[in-house]
Structures are given as C-alpha cells and as structure tokens.
Amino acid sequence: MDKIKQIIKVMLIGFAALFLLSWIIYFFNLDMKASVYLKKLMDKVYDMRKRDRRL
Amino acid sequence: MGKKMNSEKLGNFYYGNKTKKRREWRGAADTWYDYTRWLANWKVMAKFMMKPANLKGFFRYRWMGSYLAVPDFVDRHTEGLRGPQLRIAHKEFDFIVEHVCETIGNLFRADPACGGDEEFSRRVVVFDENMMSQIMNGFPNLQMVCREIPVVYTPSTVLQEGVLHYIDVAEEFGLPSDVCPMPAAELGCAIDDDFPQIGICAVNCNTTCDGSLMGNGVEARRFNIPTFQLAVPIRHMQESVQEYGAEEIKNCIKFIEEQTGETFDWDHYFKCMKTFNAETKLFREWLELSKTDYPQIIGNNVALYRDAYYQVGGGRDARFLQNDREITELGYQGYEKKVLCASEVRHRAVLWGVQAQYYTAFPIWLQNCWGILPLIDMLSLTSTSYYSEDDKEQAYLDMADLYMKMNMRNRSNGGYEVGVDDLWRFCEEFRADMVIMYEHIGCKAMAGYHGIFEEQARERGIHLIWVTHGLMDPRKASRKDMRGEVNRYMRAVLQEEPLDPTLEDFADDNNW
Numbered sequence A: 001m002d003k004i005k006q007i008i009k010v011m012l013i014g015f016a017a018l019f020l021l022s023w024i025i026y027f028f029n030l031d032m033k034a035s036v037y038l039k040k041l042m043d044k045v046y047d048m049r050k051r052d053r054r055l
Numbered sequence B: 001m002g003k004k005m006n007s008e009k010l011g012n013f014y015y016g017n018k019t020k021k022r023r024e025w026r027g028a029a030d031t032w033y034d035y036t037r038w039l040a041n042w043k044v045m046a047k048f049m050m051k052p053a054n055l056k057g058f059f060r061y062r063w064m065g066s067y068l069a070v071p072d073f074v075d076r077h078t079e080g081l082r083g084p085q086l087r088i089a090h091k092e093f094d095f096i097v098e099h100v101c102e103t104i105g106n107l108f109r110a111d112p113a114c115g116g117d118e119e120f121s122r123r124v125v126v127f128d129e130n131m132m133s134q135i136m137n138g139f140p141n142l143q144m145v146c147r148e149i150p151v152v153y154t155p156s157t158v159l160q161e162g163v164l165h166y167i168d169v170a171e172e173f174g175l176p177s178d179v180c181p182m183p184a185a186e187l188g189c190a191i192d193d194d195f196p197q198i199g200i201c202a203v204n205c206n207t208t209c210d211g212s213l214m215g216n217g218v219e220a221r222r223f224n225i226p227t228f229q230l231a232v233p234i235r236h237m238q239e240s241v242q243e244y245g246a247e248e249i250k251n252c253i254k255f256i257e258e259q260t261g262e263t264f265d266w267d268h269y270f271k272c273m274k275t276f277n278a279e280t281k282l283f284r285e286w287l288e289l290s291k292t293d294y295p296q297i298i299g300n301n302v303a304l305y306r307d308a309y310y311q312v313g314g315g316r317d318a319r320f321l322q323n324d325r326e327i328t329e330l331g332y333q334g335y336e337k338k339v340l341c342a343s344e345v346r347h348r349a350v351l352w353g354v355q356a357q358y359y360t361a362f363p364i365w366l367q368n369c370w371g372i373l374p375l376i377d378m379l380s381l382t383s384t385s386y387y388s389e390d391d392k393e394q395a396y397l398d399m400a401d402l403y404m405k406m407n408m409r410n411r412s413n414g415g416y417e418v419g420v421d422d423l424w425r426f427c428e429e430f431r432a433d434m435v436i437m438y439e440h441i442g443c444k445a446m447a448g449y450h451g452i453f454e455e456q457a458r459e460r461g462i463h464l465i466w467v468t469h470g471l472m473d474p475r476k477a478s479r480k481d482m483r484g485e486v487n488r489y490m491r492a493v494l495q496e497e498p499l500d501p502t503l504e505d506f507a508d509d510n511n512w
Helices: A002-027 A030-048 B028-049 B052-060 B062-076 B083-110 B134-138 B148-158 B164-172 B181-191 B210-223 B239-260 B266-290 B303-313 B318-336 B362-370 B392-404 B416-429 B447-460 B479-492
Strands: B124-127 B143-146 B201-205 B227-230 B347-352 B372-377 B434-440 B463-469
Touching: A002 A030, A002 B028, A030 B052, A030 B062, B028 B052, B028 B062, B028 B083, B052 B062, B052 B083, B062 B083, B062 B148, B083 B143, B083 B148, B083 B303, B083 B318, B124 B239, B134 B239, B134 B266, B134 B392, B143 B148, B148 B181, B164 B181, B181 B210, B201 B210, B201 B239, B210 B227, B227 B239, B239 B392, B266 B303, B266 B318, B266 B372, B266 B392, B303 B318, B347 B362, B347 B416, B362 B372, B362 B479, B372 B434, B416 B447, B434 B447, B447 B463, B463 B479
Parallel strands: B124 B143, B124 B201, B201 B227, B347 B372, B347 B434, B434 B463
Antiparallel strands: none
16 A cells, blocks of 8 residues: 555656656747757758759 | 637737747636637547557658648637637537548558558558548448548648648659649659558549649549549539539449449448538538627538538438537627627628638637637538438439539639629628638639629628638748738728737748
8 A cells, every 4th residue: 555655656656857857848849949050950861862863 | 818809919929930939828618618628638638649650650651741730720629718619619620630530541442551450451542632422322332532631731730841841742743833732742753652552542633723623633642542533523613514514423333333342332321421510510500600790600610510521421421410519509608798709809800712722820810819709611501401311313413513613623714603702791791890811822713703702792882801722832832921901901001900919920930
C-alpha cells in the first residue's frame, strides 16, 4: 500500500513537472524560438541534397 | 493582460525576430483553452513525424521545413481573439493542421523516395492545386491528392518566405519576374526536383487562369504520368458554355476510368453531394449571421477554412460537416450573447480581390488595430447553390458549374456582373460601409476594373481602401506595406485613432 502511494506520489510530481515545463514552453513561445534554429539547420540539409535540376 | 479584447498590446510582441516574444494572456479560461489546443496540435504533428516515411520526407523536401512554424501560423490566426471567436478559429485551424498532416502522409506513403507503397500510388489521382475536387466523389476506391497544396500553397501561408526559393529557381531558369508567383513557385519546385513523384495519372485545370495552365504544361514533363487538361470555360455565367463545361467533365471522368480501371460510382457521388449541400446550408447560416449586428463567423474564421472544405473536401470528408455544425453552434451562442468580434466595432467591411498568401492573418489585424470587421471575403463568396442529389445529367452540369466557379476564379473571371456588380450587392446585404480591395501586383485578371471600382465606390459613399500585395512574394509588397495603406487611409481620410496603437506600426518583416 505504501509502495503504491509512493508510486502515485512520484507520478503526480512527474506530471506536475511536465505540466509546468509545457506551460513555460507554451507561454514564452520557446517551441517556436527553438524551431528557428531547427529551420536554419534543416535549410543547410536541404541545400546539401543532390537534386536533378532541369526544365 | 486580461480577458478583454485589446487588453494585451499585441504590437509589443514583435521585436524584429522570427517569432513573437511570448504568447498572449487572454484571461484564465481562454488561455487554458488555447494552451490545450497548442498541446493537441503538437500531438498531431508528433504522431505524424513518428512514421518513418514522413520522417524521410521531412529530410528530403525543402518545403517540409516550413511546417516547423505551424504553431506560429495558428497563433497568428488567433491573435487577439477571445470567447467564441477563439474557439471557432481553433476548430478550423486545428482541423486544417490535422488534414494537411494526413495529406502529406498520403503523399509520402506513395512517394518512392519515402514510403514506396506502389500499390497505394496506383490508386492516387493527382489533382492540380487550384481546382475543385468533386469529380473524385464518384471514385471512392481512389485517393485524390492535390500535390501543390502541401508543397507550395500551404508553405506560403505558414511562412511568408515559404516559397521564395522556388520562385527564384524559376527565374534562374528564365521565367520573367513579373508573372504570378503561384505558378512560378510551382514551376520552380518542379525544376528544383522537390515534388514527390506519385500517382497513376493527373488532372490539371485552367483554373485559376492561363498562368496555371502554362505552368502545369511544363511541370508535366517532370511528372511523366498521363495527364488530362480540364479546360473549363472562363465566361462561366453564360448559358452557351454550360454544355461544353459538362462535356469536359465527362471527358475527364472517362480519362480517370481508363487510367485506373475504376468505374464512376454515382451512388457515392450523390452521397458526397448530400454532405456538400449540408455544408452549404450551414455556410448560408454563417452569412446570415454576418449580416446582423453581431456577426460571429467572419474574417479569418471563414477564409482559409472555406477553401479547405469547399474545394479540397468537396463533400467527401464528413468530418468537415461535423466541424461545421460545431462552429455553427458556437456562432449562435456568440450571437445570443451579443459577443462582439472587436473591442469596438467601427466599420463593417467586405474584402474583395485575392488575399496575400503570406498575410492571411491580415483580417485579424484589421479587427484588432482599427475595429474594422472583415465580414466576408471574395474567395469565400463562391457558389451557395444546392446541387443535384439524384439526377445524373444535371450532375455533369453541376460539376462543370463548380469547376468553373472555383474559389479564385469565380469572380476574378466571368465578367463584370460577378467581379463588380456583385461587390456592391454584397455591401448592401452585409451593410458594409467599407471595402478592403486586395490588389495583387502580378495579376492581370482584375486590374482592368480598378478605375470602375473607384468611381462606383465614390458614387455609393463606400470607403474603398486598396491594399497592394505580391500574393506569395512579400519582397514585392511586405506585410508592413499592406498595413501602411490601411493606416494612411484611416488617419488621413477618416482621422481615426487605432484601438491598439502598438499594432499601427511594428516590425514583422523578419517574422515567420
């Protein structure tokens, strides 16, 4: 019983932490700020790709 | 910061970078709602990326990089919204996110470079971007994919620089820079080897215009699959062309049957048209609401979504109808509570001409900055007729009618009565005192009406504000330039002050 309570307590803390983290990411627009860097990286990947350029 | 509209000074969120400083605080309930929808959208996109074919596609195709900005796209189209309008916007845009993920998923599934599902690819009929899809209502065993929509059209709305690379490629290969950027971008993408090679056959159309037709002809060299050119009449209001249009539809159906081995299924076609008619009925109710003192489903909450279900959905996807019912319910709730779409409603406007793809959130700016309600736009004022649910011969004429009157085509072509006279009729019906006239620099279709619009707006005492843009190329006229034209008119002619001064002039040239 104590072990189950312990597990539930850990899970609740885990969810609370995830919720807080997701909330911070959402409110401060951190997902989009990170995407800016990812886009720059992906543009380099796309530039490197060999293409069959023709009309 | 707060529950009331305009409580956040929205212009302060822009600080010259690609993204905004933060998301809005809209009061506890609306912010919680927006947060949960943000999570839901990320869940949809994460699920999409977990499929190996989609991950391969992400690394293979440059246009996929644009989709990294999807949450920003949703934020732009919900900027400043509260209550029912916020919920209506999310119902629409979140569903568009899901639908586009499915469409791209189908593309990559069939693509030899990604999923390599040849059997699936043999059931794919590739449709041109700017054409209606109701012909496919009779082919339930086939999959219609509008290839250019996720590749060119949507990236240009998600990112303002979404298709500039392709336009530049086309120009490097000799295309003049003063042509319409839409076929130019499509052509550039084909030249740059950035289209998935899928499908058993393709149907191209001369909608919106000959620019599309010419570009498609060159692109077809890349795709190397049998292609049918569906040539629908331009003068779609004339009785004399209707039979010809129907004949073209019959020829197209015959082509698809021959290429795929399928037979047109009339029962399935009429079932889809019943759904389409039900969607039309609800859209008519939205229009009636917009004519009242408390319009609810306006501006952004009509434009892109109407494109999606009218043209691409075509009655085949019943989820659109379910979504429409929920949106209508929200609309009536807002109407009964007399909810306003702006903190102060100063003007009622009809948006005419073709919108800028890189600034589809412009109507929201009109609401938030100047209290101008964008009641309805030209591209949404497509056919509101009910189509036959049981007569085959009539159905050919109906399909021709729909194809001739696709979104961008039905008023930019077809003559004076649909391009000019109808504008004033809608101004009267919607009790609009203002017209926001989009003018695409590279489009010749409506350019000839310029002087007529000015003269007739003056006669009617309607404020006519020209907003020039470059359709998919913001280098020709930026978002700021577009806002500047409205600002100048509001200050100089109407001598009004903005509802949110921070939105009058802010730096978003670098923004997504």
